[in-house]
Amino acid sequence: MVPRLYSVTIMDVQVANLEDIPAIMPIERVDGYERLVGRWDAEQHAREMATPSSRYMVARDGSGIIAFAILQRLDSPNRCIRLKRIAVRQVERGIGSTFLRLILNTCFDELAAHRVELFVHMENERARRTYERAGFMVEGVLRDFHRDADGTFRSMRLMSLLRPDWAAQSQRG
Numbered sequence: 001m002v003p004r005l006y007s008v009t010i011m012d013v014q015v016a017n018l019e020d021i022p023a024i025m026p027i028e029r030v031d032g033y034e035r036l037v038g039r040w041d042a043e044q045h046a047r048e049m050a051t052p053s054s055r056y057m058v059a060r061d062g063s064g065i066i067a068f069a070i071l072q073r074l075d076s077p078n079r080c081i082r083l084k085r086i087a088v089r090q091v092e093r094g095i096g097s098t099f100l101r102l103i104l105n106t107c108f109d110e111l112a113a114h115r116v117e118l119f120v121h122m123e124n125e126r127a128r129r130t131y132e133r134a135g136f137m138v139e140g141v142l143r144d145f146h147r148d149a150d151g152t153f154r155s156m157r158l159m160s161l162l163r164p165d166w167a168a169q170s171q172r173g
Contacts, residue, residue, distance in 0.1 A: 011095070013102045016056035016068060021045045023065040024058070027087050036124045037087045048072075054084075057106065059099045066090070067099040071107065079114035081107050100134050108166050117160040119145065128157065135169045136161045 016024065021042050028039040040048070048054050053075040059067040070084040086103065088096045107113040119142065120127050128138075136159040144153035 011059040011061050011066060011099065011102075013057060013059050013099070013106070016049070016058040018046060018049060020056070020058055020065060020068075021049075024056070024068045027065070027068055027089050028085070030087070030089065036121055036127065037085055055111075057103055059088075059095070059102070067095055069099070069103050071103070071111075074111060079112060081111060081113040081116050083107075083116055083118040097130055097133065100130060104134060104161065104166060108163055114163045115160055117158065119156040119158055121146065122155050122157060128159075131159050131161075134161065135165050137165075 024045060025039070025042065028037055045056075048070060049056055051072075053073055055071045055074060057069045057071065058065045067086070067088040069086040072082040072084045074081060083103070086096070086100060088099065104116060107116045116136075117139075118131065118136070120131065122141070132138075139158045139160055141155055141157055143155045145156045146154045148154065
């Protein structure tokens with residue numbers, strides 16, 4: 001019998017600040033992310049960080065920032081937070097799933113969200129599977145919702161997770 005090896009990533013999740021932008025930008029520039037995650041220049045990130053209804057979250061390990069997320073609509077009267085962007089420096093290591101769960105804890109526990117929603121590009125199957133494992137449900141397809149820099153349109157899935165579903169899932173372990 002071959003022993004199983006487990007890798008546990010220890011990360012510290014905290015609110016990002018302007019000094020974190022230079023470390024955030026290379027993460028969203030990982031090869032292939034532009035079409036799946038999107039990317040902004042430093043000024044766009046700074047403007048979004050300055051928006052009172054938005055919050056940037058970063059995960060750090062001993063090597064620095066390993067993931068980031070952008071939360072929007074924190075002031076929604078419907079308590080609906082939008083997860084605008086989430087990205088990790090290295091994929092396929094479980095960092096994204098762990099970070100997503102910690103972000104959802106922040107949304108539901110600290111920020112009192114009733115609903116967390118996101119849009120995911122149709123071709124981003126890895127992200128869709130990760131969101132579904134976290135409890136998100138596909139609500140529908142937004143046809144030609146996103147316009148790329150070259151002018152082409154792409155469809156996206158609308159997904160959401162509600163507080164009661166998160167609470168039930170958390171109780172199950």
